[in-house]
Amino acid sequence: MLDFTPFYAKLATNKLHSWLQTLPAQLADWQKHALHGDFKQWQKVISNLPATDVSTIELSNAVQFGAAADISSGETERIRYLLQQLKPWRKGPFNIHGIEIDTEWRSDFKWDRVLPHISPLSGRTVLDVGCGSGYHLWRMRGAGAQFVVGIDPSQLFYSQFQAIKHFNPDPDVHLIPVGIDDMPAIAQFDTVFSMGVLYHRRSPIDFLQQLKQQLRPGGELILETLVVEGDEHHVLVPGERYAKMRNVWFIPSTLALCHWLSRLGFKNPKVVDLTMTSLAEQRATSWMENESLIDFLDPTDHSKTIEGYPAPLRAVITATV
Template sequence: MNKPFTQFYQQIASNRLSEWLNTLPAQLSHWQQHELHGDYKLWQKSLDALPKPHCDTPVEIDLKKGVFVGKQEDLNQGEFKRLENLMKKFKPWRKGPYHIHGLHIDTEWRSDFKWDRLVDHISDLSNRYVLDIGCGSGYHLWRMRGAGAKFVVGIDPTQLFFMQFNAVQHFIQDEKVNLLPLGVEQLPELKAFDTVFAMGVLYHRRSPIDFLYQLKTQLAPGGELVLETLIVDGDENTVLVPGERYAKMRNVWFLPSAQAMCAWLERCGFINVRVVNTDITAFEEQRKTQWIDTESLQDFLDPNDNSKTIEGYPAPKRAIFIANVK
């Protein structure tokens, strides 16, 4: 388990993230010793049992059109069945999809839809250092790398997502793409990333303004923030603070209007703030599949009126914001 972290330490020791070594090893050591999930050993056992392709030539990997790794012919029939069975040990798979040696991991979210909505609006990622906060299993990390990013780091404290990422990394083996089991509050003020992504996170934060400042302190001068979040209709003073649940989620705190979100960003010192996309979440983008075994969007909406959540709030509507720092 130490190996991926050791490799990461070695890499950042010689790049612009070297300051992180002042805090990161102690944090991850504490995590390994005291904070492991009760199922972690079972997940690790499944990870260790994943097959490796028997190929005379390098495995074909395409991260530009999606996350496509190899072909089914790279594995024999028994290995493919083992791959499928082991990958299902990591359910629920939320963000994706992934195509691993012919196995289609049909995740709950079609995260490629979100990528397609934003990719033409962001700065070229070529040779950039990129941070993705709340990255889930890391689907967008791979797309960022496919778009040319030089060094990609994702953080997400959910340990199942960490194991899902490592299951995919088992087949891709790209040391320039990394996921760390951390929350944003554990990051020092690195001011080192050219682009910071924060997608589907802000509404889970009890203090959205503090969160925006945390994002800002990760960006290098002139850097770009790509933020996607739930919004509601209204003017610059409109903010929905839901009750105990929103779309059956307990941890939803603030849903601003697009205008309010822009005002928050500007108040925090971001410049060139703009909304590049708004989109109502559709059943084609978030739905039940054999890879989740839980409820999904259809269960979260009023069965008699899909424009409302089951609690009576406006149905999920998302917007993508882009902003810069000086």
């Protein structure tokens, strides 16, 4: 049985305390239904990770816990073996006692694009919606956030986060395995991030409204998503697949997306970055051996997906409430 008591204790003493009215029952229900065939095995992996003395913690320029010299070669191989049982690792990279978890996505590239354009995180209470295995939670903490919460219902991502947090049990960094649809309108977060989620939502307007309901007055939204070129009325609705992904529903232009945000009452929506996804940022590795970006693009024309749509173009948009 997973123990969320430390998180509840934190909520009870901070401005998110209203979440306690719904969350314990939701997580109790989640645990009853956490029946993924591999979930129990993943939890066994977590329980077998050895306790180590972590000499250094680096969160400003990377996510690195401990040095290779902290542990013996035998412990290194044991930890490496256990962490590899949690593959595929998609978001990172992480460095644990010199063990490089070379994830499919270089999520640090995205963070480097986002960080210069947002309000300082120092002292802020932050929510990351669809946080994956939690790489950016650690970078947010490294940027000074006081209390960091990620939500993502994936059992594998939750297990990967547990594995990383095992080596740095920071009481102010948490991943909670629920989705945005399970969140009450807390309206207390200083900053809400949503990176790589919008295009997976069947109702993007409702999703943006759900993000808004988490922010305090004056709080900031950081939205990172796929976009296409076009005017404020242009939205790509792909067929069965986009870049081999089945769950892509709406890819708006940046002008359309800013228009949506304005209609919902967000203030000053602004495109602060626009970048084509590169083969250096998303690729297969020994920690994620499945197909990756190179397999999703037209082999003769990398400006198009294999289905003929525009290749992945990602925007970062900021707005306030």
